[in-house]
Every structure is written in C-alpha cells, then in structure tokens.
Amino acid sequence: MMNKQILILGGGASGLAAAVIASELGASVTVIERSDRVAKKLLATGNGRCNLANTGEPVYFGDADFANQVLSKVGAQAVRAFFERLGVPTRPDSAGRVYPACNQAAAVVDALRLRLQQSGVRIVTGAQATAILPSKDGYTVKTSAGNFAGNKVIVCCGGLAAPKLGAVNAYGLLTQLGCRQVAMGPALTPIETDKAPIKGLSGLRLPVTLTLCEGKKPVAATQGEMLFADYGVSGVCVMQLARDAHCLLLRKAKPMLYVDFSPAMGLGDYRMERLPARNPFANKERMLRYLQEREAFMPENDLLLGALPRILRERLPHLPPEALAELLCAYPLPVTGVRGYDQAQVTQGGIDTRDFSPETLEHKQHKGLYACGEILNVDGDCGGFNLQFAFACGMIAAEHAAVTE
Numbered sequence: 036m037m038n039k040q041i042l043i044l045g046g047g048a049s050g051l052a053a054a055v056i057a058s059e060l061g062a063s064v065t066v067i068e069r070s071d072r073v074a075k076k077l078l079a080t081g082n083g084r085c086n087l088a089n090t091g092e093p094v095y096f097g098d099a100d101f102a103n104q105v106l107s108k109v110g111a112q113a114v115r116a117f118f119e120r121l122g123v124p125t126r127p128d129s130a131g132r133v134y135p136a137c138n139q140a141a142a143v144v145d146a147l148r149l150r151l152q153q154s155g156v157r158i159v160t161g162a163q164a165t166a167i168l169p170s171k172d173g174y175t176v177k178t179s180a181g182n183f184a185g186n187k188v189i190v191c192c193g194g195l196a197a198p199k200l201g202a203v204n205a206y207g208l209l210t211q212l213g214c215r216q217v218a219m220g221p222a223l224t225p226i227e228t229d230k231a232p233i234k235g236l237s238g239l240r241l242p243v244t245l246t247l248c249e250g251k252k253p254v255a256a257t258q259g260e261m262l263f264a265d266y267g268v269s270g271v272c273v274m275q276l277a278r279d280a281h282c283l284l285l286r287k288a289k290p291m292l293y294v295d296f297s298p299a300m301g302l303g304d305y306r307m308e309r310l311p312a313r314n315p316f317a318n319k320e321r322m323l324r325y326l327q328e329r330e331a332f333m334p335e336n337d338l339l340l341g342a343l344p345r346i347l348r349e350r351l352p353h354l355p356p357e358a359l360a361e362l363l364c365a366y367p368l369p370v371t372g373v374r375g376y377d378q379a380q381v382t383q384g385g386i387d388t389r390d391f392s393p394e395t396l397e398h399k400q401h402k403g404l405y406a407c408g409e410i411l412n413v414d415g416d417c418g419g420f421n422l423q424f425a426f427a428c429g430m431i432a433a434e435h436a437a438v439t440e
C-alpha cells in the first residue's frame with residue numbers, strides 16, 4: 036500500500052466516487068468542496084431517484100469517443116457493482132435507466148458518505164479551490180480556506196448547470212495550467228419558442244413526437260411527454276433536443292420544432308426515446324385517414340372533440356381535414372432560444388479532452404493532475420449517461436492516482 040496524498044477538488048458524483056476508490060487503495064484523501072456540504076446536486080438527480088447509469092447504447096456528445104473509451108473501462112455494470120458493494124443494490128427499468136432499488140438518491144449519497152467516513156477521508160467543506168500550483172512533490176491547491184498540499188490532484192468540479200445546486204465556473208483551475216477549453220452552453224434544458232403558437236397552452240402536458248429541423252431539414256427527433264410553458268416547451272423529450280437547438284442558434288440557422296400530436300391522439304407509440312432524425316410530416320397520411328374516419332360520423336367542427344385536450348383544441352384553427360392533418364403531425368414552433376444554466380441539467384463543451392488520457396484521466400503533460408466528469412467536453416443524453424460518465428471517470432482516475440508514482 037502506498038500512502039499518497041490525494042486532493043480531490045469537488046465533492047460531487049465524480050469526486051466522491053474517486054475518494055472511495057483512492058482511500059480503498061490506501062491513499063490519504065482530502066475532498067475539498069466549496070459548498071457547505073457534499074453531493075448537493077447528486078441528491079436532486081433523477082427527480083430525487085438518482086438515475087445513476089444506463090445499460091443501453093451510450094449516447095454522448097462533445098468528445099463522444101473519449102466518453103466511450105472511458106466507459107469501455109468502467110461501464111454501467113461496473114458502476115452498478117460499485118454501488119452494490121457500498122450496500123446500494125440497483126435496478127434498470129425497461130429503457131435501461133439504472134436507479135437504486137429503493138428509488139432514493141439519498142441512499143446513494145448516504146452510502147458514499149458512510150464509506151468515506153469509515154475510510155478516514157477528510158472532507159473540507161466551504162473551501163473553494165482557486166488555483167492549482169505545481170510544486171516539488173506534486174501540487175499546492177489554493178482555496179478560500181487556506182492552502183493544501185498533495186502528490187496528486189483530481190479535479191471534479193463539475194460544469195455550469197444548476198448553480199442553485201452548487202455549480203460555479205471552475206474551468207480556470209485547469210486553463211491556468213494551459214488546458215484548452217471548448218465553447219460551452221447549457222444542454223438538457225427547456226426550449227424557448229415564439230409565443231403566438233403556444234399562447235394559452237401553458238401547463239398542458241401530453242405525449243408527442245418532436246422533430247427539430249433546420250428550415251425543413253430534420254436534425255434530430257425524440258418522443259415522450261412534453262409540457263407547454265409560458266416561454267416555450269419543456270420535458271425530457273424537449274431537453275434532449277436543446278443541445279442541437281443551441282448549436283443551430285449559434286450558427287444563426289432558424290431552428291423549427293415540429294410537434295406531432297399523434298401519440299396524444301392514440302395514433303402513435305408513446306415511448307421516451309431519441310429517434311433518428313425523421314420527416315416531421317411522416318404521420319400525415321395516417322392522421323388524415325383518422326380524421327376522415329371521424330368526419331364520417333362527426334360534425335366538422337367537432338373533429339377533435341375527445342381526441343385532444345380542450346385547451347389545445349381551442350388553439351387549433353378550423354381547417355379542412357387535409358390541412359388539419361398536416362398541422363396536427365407537424366405543429367410548427369419557431370425556436371428562439373434555450374433556457375440558461377439555471378434550468379439545464381448539464382453543460383456542453385468544457386475542458387478539452389485532448390489534453391487528457393481516456394485510459395487514466397491524467398493530463399498528458401502535468402503528471403498527477405486528473406480531470407473528471409462534467410468539467411470535461413463530454414455531455415450525455417438523458418437517462419443516466421452523465422452520472423455514469425462522472426462515476427466512471429472518478430473511479431478510473433482514483434485507481435491510477437493511488438497506485439502510480
């Protein structure tokens with residue numbers, strides 16, 4: 036056993052996983068956390084249920100190759116085994132989303148904290164790291180609560196999403212050391228649209244298929260439950276499209292979101308999934324047949340009676356079936372923006388992964404310096420991919436840091 040001094044900056048998902056592994060391997064570990072307690076965000080994940088991994092095909096953006104290489108070392112099963120070992124059995128749902136069997140994020144956080152306490156890990160809260168200075172034996176970390184010395188430093192400070200849960204800009208810790216940075220933006224966040232087509236619909240929740248287009252060219256599509264808000268639309272299926280919408284807006288393209296109401300009318304599957312980009316008018320023939328069948332026994336003005344919620348029916352103009360079918364399977368919402376970091380679940384962009392090894396998470400030049408989780412230029416889809424990446428990074432970096440000189 037080697038008794039290395041390892042400093043872990045940030046007590047979130049990746050930082051706590053790293054602390055568990057490094058301490059188990061005999062290192063002397065200090066977690067430096069700026070908030071008054073660790074794991075604030077982790078407690079809020081998955082609506083308090085903590086969707087901690089996904090057994091399905093990985094869906095990552097930014098440097099997806101880097102993410103896949105990390106996951107090839109520590110995948111969903113390894114993350115599940117890690118929590119099983121801490122006394123938290125997990126279960127995947129039918130879509131591969133893995134939750135603790137008790138469905139409580141608190142169980143995940145308690146298990147991590149207990150293990151850290153048992154292994155004598157020092158947790159310093161209320162200490163914001165401000166600089167990492169290379170020294171003779173490793174690094175000195177300057178914080179708002181004094182300086183800390185360590186042989187190795189693992190930076191687990193997260194991204195900019197959800198400042199209320201502790202997110203701050205910590206990228207400077209690494210850019211000061213010469214790390215490159217990729218432009219950032221909020222991802223997995225609600226989408227803002229023109230107000231006119233959504234007027235009066237705020238609060239309405241219903242299953243839909245969504246296609247994001249650049250003009251008429253499909254870019255990405257999803258299916259799931261959508262919620263109308265006064266600024267635009269929300270829900271997991273919307274948030275999954277925010278990343279692409281943000282990129283289109285940055286390019287000054289004119290993104291359009293087409294809403295297909297077929298699932299709400301019992302005409303389509305209702306699943307929560309990311310679809311390949313699809314023609315927004317794909318369901319038009321089916322929708323038209325449905326309307327024509329109804330027209331045979333219903334007055335024209337009542338075609339949508341009982342098929343759609345009243346609030347939505349009232350917003351739709353009276354049109355002949357052909358035009359109505361077109362509108363119902365491709366209701367156009369011009370995208371005007373995406374919500375900011377306060378409503379986002381994750382940050383796209385960040386520290387350029389090219390400076391780090393996907394095998395170890397160690398910096399290629401600064402030996403003994405590691406970066407993990409959301410601070411890197413990797414963001415995952417909804418469904419457990421972001422926590423899985425954070426936990427995997429923490430575990431890999433800690434193992435390497437604890438056993439190498």
Ligand SMILES: Cc1cc2nc3c(=O)[nH]c(=O)nc-3n(C[C@H](O)[C@H](O)[C@H](O)COP(=O)(O)OP(=O)(O)OC[C@H]3O[C@@H](n4cnc5c(N)ncnc54)[C@H](O)[C@@H]3O)c2cc1C
Nearest residue numbers: 045047048049069080081086164193201408409419421422
């Ligand atoms: C509401 C919400 C729900 C989510 N649900 C899910 C989900 O169910 N499944 C999923 O996969 N992902 C989910 N995510 C995303 C996921 O939580 C993050 O991607 C993940 O926590 C990132 O882990 P991390 O270790 O990189 O950073 P974090 O978990 O954010 O931890 C970073 C820590 O570093 C601390 N810190 C920051 N700067 C400093 C500094 N300078 N000095 C000291 N400490 C510092 C922060 O206070 C924080 O405690 C959700 C996000 C949100 C906001």
